[in-house]
Amino acid sequence: MPRSPLALAALATVAVPGLDAFDVRRPVHPGTDFDIAVVVDANRRRWVVRAPVHAAAGAALEAEAVLLDGLARASEAGTLPFAVPRPVGFAHLPEGGRAAVHAEIPGVALDVTRLVPGPGMCAAVGRAVAAIHELPVSVVEDAGLPAYDAQEYRARRQSEVDEAARTGKVPPTLLRRWEERLEDVALWRFQPTVVHGDLTNERILVRDDEVTGILHWGDASVADPADDLSWLLVAAPPEVADSIMEAYQLRRTELLDPYLTERALLAGELALARWLLYGVRSGDADVVADAVEMLEDLDAHTRPVPVGPAAATEPVPAVGSLV
Known part of the structure; x- marks a missing residue:
């Protein structure tokens, strides 16, 4: 109770x-x-x-x-x-x-639907996330929290996909696409950083075009910085996400990660697999049904779309369908 x-x-x-x-x-x-x-x-x-x-x-x-x-x-x-x-x-x-x-901490939860592109709140959010990723990894390691290298983290994601596949509830075409991206070695060449691990708009407090605080650090680790960016690429309008990412990249030092955005989008999709697994492990039929519905919607919006006599070879992004 x-x-x-x-x-x-x-x-x-x-x-x-x-x-x-x-x-x-x-x-x-x-x-x-x-x-x-x-x-x-x-x-x-x-x-x-x-x-x-x-x-x-x-x-x-x-x-x-x-x-x-x-x-x-x-x-x-x-x-x-x-x-x-x-x-x-x-x-x-x-x-x-x-x-x-x-x-x-003073402030209210960030409302991404009210953000406008430019140097104000968008830039503040981008700088705040980048500042987390610029912290020395010893901050996390000294607290006894997990630290992964790039290949260990990729293996964790592969294990999640494998377990989700065994439920029989993930559309086959979606599974194949996930597996292809997990097998792409170039995609997973990144420098692990301190990450918040559960960053959403509700964790970010704002006031007067400034980020005043970030809450709920229990899932922090040294891992893929793309995970902390996936929520905004899913929830924010494209032009807003572009402004946040521009400020983020300017704040990072020596950021050489050409696949950062692609991994962030993939992380947003794999969050649905983890939601499914949570429902299966806890025996919560409502969570399972919710996850299955979102996975089917994602699958429907990422299948090749016919163009003229042939089909397009690239999937249509589905991030808008997850908002």
Whole structure:
């Protein structure tokens, strides 16, 4: 059973001595792995309390806490142009594990549908993502989080595709296309970087044409930078995505990755395979049905389209169908 806001407020007062809770409310995007509440103290300061709902989330929170300490130092030094949710206190939970409390970062979740191309918010988002990828990999390694080289990461993606294929629920033409891209050695020659690992518009806080913070770092690793870019190529209008990518590339140093965008688009497609596998592993028929519907839609929009007497040899991009 989810913890009530009052129960979470009580945890916050334990985690932060002297915190006098005046009000408590649920956040707009609460998530599924944590019970979350925003606690307002008597001085109108706002605090976020997160309590894991299962053991895996608890383990992720502990690893994330170490990482956030390093990221906060990078933010204070100006290496990261945004804030991160640095924990200021913890409260032990009866079932094991700990709840964490951090000061709320000002801003609202990024709305990509309201972005306009140019040097404003688009550029800020591109620079923020690039700054993550410019961090030293030791920030992640010192926190005990995963680090992969390019071929190890490619093998992980191949394993996911193989497991998805065994479900019998992925259209054959889609499987063949994925396998061809995974077998293309040139596509997978990239320099691994620090990646957020679960970057979406809801993780990015903005205000006044600036990125103020990035949340939820529990899936961070050293891996393919394309993964952090896939969400915007799927969700943002093409001209907006172009502006973000231009700012991103200008912020990166020595970026020699001609297949970055292609891998990012592929990562967006493979996210559907992982959603399918999540539904199968958890026995959630609704998730499976949702994944199958999206996979079939993707397949329908990436099949060759007849042009005159012959068929086109290149598939039609389907990113718009996934929004």
